[in-house]
Amino acid sequence: xxxxxxxxxxxxxxxxxxxxxxxxxxxxxxxxxxxxxxxxxxxxxxxxxxxxxxxxxxxxxxxxxxxxxxxxxxxxxxxxxxxxxxxxxxxxxxxxxxxxxxxxxxxxxxxxxxxxxxxxxx
Numbered sequence: 239x240x241x242x243x244x245x246x247x248x249x250x251x252x253x254x255x256x257x258x259x260x261x262x263x264x265x266x267x268x269x270x271x272x273x274x275x276x277x278x279x280x281x282x283x284x285x286x287x288x289x290x291x292x293x294x295x296x297x298x299x300x301x302x303x304x305x306x307x308x309x310x311x312x313x314x315x316x317x318x319x320x321x322x323x324x325x326x327x328x329x330x331x332x333x334x335x336x337x338x339x340x341x342x343x344x345x346x347x348x349x350x351x352x353x354x355x356x357x358x359x360x
Contacts, residue, residue: 247348268344287344296338299331306330309339 249262256270265275299305307329313322331337 263346263348287346289342289344291343292340293342294338294340296336298336299333302333304330304332307337311341 250259251262252258253260253267253270253272253274255267255272258267258269260267260269266273309326309328311322311324311326312320315321329337
């Protein structure tokens with residue numbers, strides 16, 4: 239988890255359902271989609287997230303043998319330095335099987351009082 243203090247932009251915690259590291263401000267876990275807060279307010283911090291990036295692609299096994307795949311996600315900062323790298327999933331495809339992968343980045347404004355503080359996203 240991040241070294242950011244609780245209540246600051248980028249602070250993280252564990253989802254009580256799936257144990258993934260998520261943003262402290264999240265009201266729904268982006269990994270397992272369980273609700274985390276039941277007293278939703280109507281302020282900007284709980285507004286729907288914007289999706290500035292969404293990429294989807296699929297591929298089919300190209301021949302009659304089995305093929306294996308690994309899905310790796312890398313996040314880099316403005317200087318090109320790697321700040322996070324995750325193995326998202328692995329698998330195998332038999333002949334004529336197809337897989338579709340979707341990557342989306344959801345963003346929303348940080349809670350009031352946290353502006354200007356930069357933190358690492360993991």
